[in-house]
Amino acid sequence: xxxxxxxxxxxxxxxxHVTYLLLLLAFGxxxxxxxxxxxxxxxCPVTNLYEATIFVLWTIVALYLLVGVWSRLRFLGxxxxxxxxxxxxxxxxxxxxxxxxxxxxxxxxWTSLHAAxxxxxxxxxxxxxxxxxxxxxxxxxxxxxxxxxxxxxxxPIQRLEAAVGRLLLSGFILxxxxxxxxxxxxxxxxxxxxxxxxxxxxxxxxxxxLYLGLVVMRWRFSQGGRRFALGAIGSFVFVLLTFxxxxxxxxxxxx
Amino acid sequence: xxxxxxxxxxxxxxxxxxxxFAFAEARIPAALQSLRDSGVALEAVILSTCNRVEVYAVxxxxxxxxxxxxxxxxxxxxxxxxxxxxxxxALSEPQSVEHLFKVASGLDSMVxxxxxxxxxxxxxxxxxxxxxxxxxxxxxxxxRAFNVAKHIRTDTNIQRGxxxxxxxxxxxxxxxxxxxxxxxxxxxxAGDTSEKTAxxxxxxxxxxxxxxxxxxxxxxxxxxxxxxxxxxxxxWSGEFANVDIVVSSTSAPxxxxxxxxxxxxxxxxxxxPLLLIDIAVPxxxxxxxxxxxxxxxYNIDDLQSIAADYLKxxxxxxxxxxxxxxxxxxxxLSHYGSPPGNPHPRAAFNPQ
Numbered sequence: 164x165x166x167x168x169x170x171x172x173x174x175x176x177x178x179x180h181v182t183y184l185l186l187l188l189a190f191g192x193x194x195x196x197x198x199x200x201x202x203x204x205x206x207c208p209v210t211n212l213y214e215a216t217i218f219v220l221w222t223i224v225a226l227y228l229l230v231g232v233w234s235r236l237r238f239l240g241x242x243x244x245x246x247x248x249x250x251x252x253x254x255x256x257x258x259x260x261x262x263x264x265x266x267x268x269x270x271x272x273w274t275s276l277h278a279a280x281x282x283x284x285x286x287x288x289x290x291x292x293x294x295x296x297x298x299x300x301x302x303x304x305x306x307x308x309x310x311x312x313x314x315x316x317x318x319p320i321q322r323l324e325a326a327v328g329r330l331l332l333s334g335f336i337l338x339x340x341x342x343x344x345x346x347x348x349x350x351x352x353x354x355x356x357x358x359x360x361x362x363x364x365x366x367x368x369x370x371x372x373l374y375l376g377l378v379v380m381r382w383r384f385s386q387g388g389r390r391f392a393l394g395a396i397g398s399f400v401f402v403l404l405t406f407x408x409x410x411x412x413x414x415x416x417x418x
Numbered sequence: 419x420x421x422x423x424x425x426x427x428x429x430x431x432x433x434x435x436x437x438x439f440a441f442a443e444a445r446i447p448a449a450l451q452s453l454r455d456s457g458v459a460l461e462a463v464i465l466s467t468c469n470r471v472e473v474y475a476v477x478x479x480x481x482x483x484x485x486x487x488x489x490x491x492x493x494x495x496x497x498x499x500x501x502x503x504x505x506x507x508a509l510s511e512p513q514s515v516e517h518l519f520k521v522a523s524g525l526d527s528m529v530x531x532x533x534x535x536x537x538x539x540x541x542x543x544x545x546x547x548x549x550x551x552x553x554x555x556x557x558x559x560x561x562r563a564f565n566v567a568k569h570i571r572t573d574t575n576i577q578r579g580x581x582x583x584x585x586x587x588x589x590x591x592x593x594x595x596x597x598x599x600x601x602x603x604x605x606x607x608a609g610d611t612s613e614k615t616a617x618x619x620x621x622x623x624x625x626x627x628x629x630x631x632x633x634x635x636x637x638x639x640x641x642x643x644x645x646x647x648x649x650x651x652x653x654w655s656g657e658f659a660n661v662d663i664v665v666s667s668t669s670a671p672x673x674x675x676x677x678x679x680x681x682x683x684x685x686x687x688x689x690x691p692l693l694l695i696d697i698a699v700p701x702x703x704x705x706x707x708x709x710x711x712x713x714x715x716y717n718i719d720d721l722q723s724i725a726a727d728y729l730k731x732x733x734x735x736x737x738x739x740x741x742x743x744x745x746x747x748x749x750x751l752s753h754y755g756s757p758p759g760n761p762h763p764r765a766a767f768n769p770q
Binding site: 301305306308310312313314317319320321322325385386387388389390 | 586589590592593594595596688689691708711712714716720723724727731
């Protein structure tokens, strides 16, 4: 994060391989820690809020490392790392790491797949909002003739806009698959009354509709640019602010 | 034996003097031959461009004697009899080698950091090499100069950025559009700067050029020259759905494009970005159009301010480049076995 602040101050005139390497190193350590926890639990470590948050962070970094192969998009790391740091610190709150076992009637494989797909989708939405933030910064600099717009090594705004759209669409597909596996999971619960009206299910449907709206706006009505970028950021901020609350209030997800 | 340089450049003399000393390319081999025959130089290279005329030589003479003889050579070769004061400069090691490295790197050029001079220097060296007028000392110095120029280009910001209106416009386009290869350019007003800007965009791969001008014949002529298509002046707004970059430079006393006119045209473009470059004075495009979404408007002052800032940035790099050059020159001279420093670093001639 400190190196990202340095890049901001330098107007993104330096290549960003240092951020990439630092995040690659952090990703290696993060993967090892998650693997150790997963092996000790004998299932994918996404059973409580701490694990889910950490898994979303892992997904964002994994996607960034993939996208960052293209040198100009490597600057996404500088925009992402303050978010990653803040969410990581939040995840360390002790109450989030409460121990609870998975529901015995649900198949472990499906539950893990559901949780992993949901986390991957939030990761894609997170990186999409980071790309949108980068788009808005560069777009503003170009509009107001800031010299940083031309001197920085950031990619053209049209490419950033495409990155926002592709990441958001990937997130939407993963979210749809994640919700579908969740529905398969629900079929294993004998008494449907236990999940009818569950806040997390209602919230997930709302998030799906929100992102469906953005996908339709982009690909049906050609609404790109500033409005779409603001939509991507706004939607992810909504997810961030409500994810924990709805999880805590959902008996299905917080037994 | 010492590497020396004597010459004139845009720093030391006006064009009226420089043009009198210029060597036509065809004359250079004979001039080099006569210089070597005179015994003043064992090896020599003549560099003659619009901004400089320089003779690089390896001389067996003491530098002050060599400078006098080389000055005579320049004056006699061009039948120059007018008095000269500071117009001619002369340098011996290590300054001569450092000067060669500076010239190769564009540090001594009129547009700081430009790269054209490197090509001209290579051509001058190749000509002398081909005619057998260089030896181990100049070969090493020139090869090292080309390496230093490459090193400076990659490791410093001296050649970074655009310093002309046309190339700044291209850079802006490259910050907005993913590729220029599928972009259409509309030129409104067939002026000189807009033509240069269009050429710069074409050289970076812009797909097509449309030209519109009050005098349609002029538009047709420019379109033919640029390989584009002429559009009647009354119809140019009809092309807006398909163009991505507009360069406007009409002499109209009022706005040619305003917000009221552009707003509905942007809807036809399905919100694709539009770069407007207004190089007309008085301005052709109402500044308020910049408040429309996906519209990026730059006028001549904006472009010139970016170019000036690039130049300022280049000037800030000079000290770094000079340090590299100094180190590289010292390394080369220690390889030659010359002592560091020199009692005759620079001289200006007064032939009286």
